[in-house]
Amino acid sequence: MVGANCFKFLSIVLSCIIFSSLSLTSCRVTVTSTADSAIGVIPLNLFYYGVHTQAIDSLIINVRPQYVIENTPQGLWGQINGDNVLQDIASYQAAGIKVIGYITAGYEGTQSNGNIAPQWYSLATNEKLIKNMAELDGVNGVFIDECSAFPSPGDKKYLTTLTNLAHGLGLLTWGNVGEADFDSWYFTAGGFDLMQSNEDWSGQNLTQVQKDWGSRISVTGSAPQETAIEAFGQTVAAWKKGLAYCYVSDTGYDSLPAWLKLYTELLQGWGPNLKPK
Numbered sequence: 001m002v003g004a005n006c007f008k009f010l011s012i013v014l015s016c017i018i019f020s021s022l023s024l025t026s027c028r029v030t031v032t033s034t035a036d037s038a039i040g041v042i043p044l045n046l047f048y049y050g051v052h053t054q055a056i057d058s059l060i061i062n063v064r065p066q067y068v069i070e071n072t073p074q075g076l077w078g079q080i081n082g083d084n085v086l087q088d089i090a091s092y093q094a095a096g097i098k099v100i101g102y103i104t105a106g107y108e109g110t111q112s113n114g115n116i117a118p119q120w121y122s123l124a125t126n127e128k129l130i131k132n133m134a135e136l137d138g139v140n141g142v143f144i145d146e147c148s149a150f151p152s153p154g155d156k157k158y159l160t161t162l163t164n165l166a167h168g169l170g171l172l173t174w175g176n177v178g179e180a181d182f183d184s185w186y187f188t189a190g191g192f193d194l195m196q197s198n199e200d201w202s203g204q205n206l207t208q209v210q211k212d213w214g215s216r217i218s219v220t221g222s223a224p225q226e227t228a229i230e231a232f233g234q235t236v237a238a239w240k241k242g243l244a245y246c247y248v249s250d251t252g253y254d255s256l257p258a259w260l261k262l263y264t265e266l267l268q269g270w271g272p273n274l275k276p277k
Contacts, residue, residue, distance in 0.1 A: 203233075
């Protein structure tokens with residue numbers, strides 16, 4: 001059970017039943033937080049593809065995730081329609097947040113679930129997007145969505161062309177297969193610094209590749225009735241299993257949970273040695 005003495009920055013009263021899996025059946029929480037300035041950067045992979053307002057940007061900056069995966073002006077959706085892009089990247093970076101710009105591999109140029117035309121996931125287009133995100137947007141890395149879990153030799157050539165380019169531009173590379181089981185090639189020869197696996201994370205058992213490479217793997221989860229306490233428990237469960245990053249929401253990626261601040265305060269207070277990798 002996570003005790004109140006673990007929380008550095010909160011005065012918190014919990015009445016919870018916490019099982020070894022950190023799933024909770026009932027909770028009552030009262031939180032009084034200290035000033036935002038007391039909250040440090042936390043090892044969280046926040047995904048946000050929604051509308052940017054001053055209030056939303058201020059919220060994300062104040063909760064200070066280590067990484068935020070975003071649409072940026074020179075990224076895929078910034079170039080398709082210009083909507084819902086992060087304009088003030090420098091303010092995020094000044095707070096210690098690394099901005100990761102979004103593109104899709106379209107399963108190595110073959111198809112996409114994003115209802116976009118094929119030219120937007122061709123190799124040439126992705127090379128251009130990566131170059132412009134690095135040089136014009138000033139992002140810290142590139143998130144390459146829709147990668148095949150077990151790529152063919154031709155798929156691997158497509159993907160390593162992108163990771164070699166990104167590394168040459170000083171960018172971190174983060175792929176997404178969206179599945180728990182995938183080829184360890186992504187780490188051994190593919191040039192990926194981090195990989196997103198589960199998008200339905202709820203604390204389940206790890207696959208072999210997740211056990212072997214957990215320190216470079218992220219997961220996400222989302223359910224409409226999710227609470228901050230449940231999201232906190234699932235994230236800590238991922239960390240305890242050896243996974244590097246976990247972000248849990250109740251709204252998907254196009255909006256932020258109403259309880260985001262509480263969720264991140266709970267994570268910030270968990271354990272004396274919680275530090276970004």
